[in-house]
Amino acid sequence: MNIRKYPLYPVLLGLAWLISGCTAVYTSEPVGDEPVKLLAQDWEGTWVQDEDFFVIRLSEPDQGMLVAAWIEEEDDSLKMESLKGHIRATGDTMFISFRDKDYPDTPRYFWARIKQDGRQIIFWQPDEKVFKMLVDSNQLPGKIEDDNIILEPLKNEHLKLISDDKGKTLFDWQDPIIFLKLGE
Numbered sequence: 001m002n003i004r005k006y007p008l009y010p011v012l013l014g015l016a017w018l019i020s021g022c023t024a025v026y027t028s029e030p031v032g033d034e035p036v037k038l039l040a041q042d043w044e045g046t047w048v049q050d051e052d053f054f055v056i057r058l059s060e061p062d063q064g065m066l067v068a069a070w071i072e073e074e075d076d077s078l079k080m081e082s083l084k085g086h087i088r089a090t091g092d093t094m095f096i097s098f099r100d101k102d103y104p105d106t107p108r109y110f111w112a113r114i115k116q117d118g119r120q121i122i123f124w125q126p127d128e129k130v131f132k133m134l135v136d137s138n139q140l141p142g143k144i145e146d147d148n149i150i151l152e153p154l155k156n157e158h159l160k161l162i163s164d165d166k167g168k169t170l171f172d173w174q175d176p177i178i179f180l181k182l183g184e
Helices: 008-013 016-020 128-136 156-164
Strands: 025-027 045-049 052-060 065-074 077-090 093-099 109-117 120-124 142-145 148-151 177-181
Touching: 077 156, 093 156, 128 142, 128 148
Parallel strands: 025 148
Antiparallel strands: 025 109, 045 052, 045 177, 052 065, 065 077, 077 093, 093 109, 109 120, 120 177, 142 148
16 A cells, blocks of 8 residues: 555554554455444544544445545645545444555455544554454454455454454554544
8 A cells, every 4th residue: 555645544544554564454345234324413523633634524324424534745735635434333333444545446445443432533453463363263254465464254253253352352452543523
């Protein structure tokens, strides 16, 4: 992935491994059983973390679809970038998935566990070492490609494993990315 092209990409989801060149955990489809019905007052607005910001607008709220947009600097000019996101849930656990623009021919989504709590959105990235172990041991369907983990379509039992996370460390709980909503 050309991270210079999309600098807010990894920050948006706390995908710090993309910056460092480490392994990423992708899926071939959005994560979660059911779309989450989104309310404009909870999601729409400008969200900030340190010096980074993005704006969210709902595109299909009943289907858990949103658009996140931000401004990029490119060749001494400014350009708007955006990504369409899917908010889906398994049980009470919500996930956000964004299609990676660098793979137009093969669906590949980067994703995170997410919690929208009033005026903040919290993202936890998947722990690539744990997901690699789960793929290697055939507990999750997937493959390793260019040091990245690509999860193949997940069945209910796989989604339950990911969403329950009882006593497991499937996500980076120690280093969440937190965005705060501006205004109102």
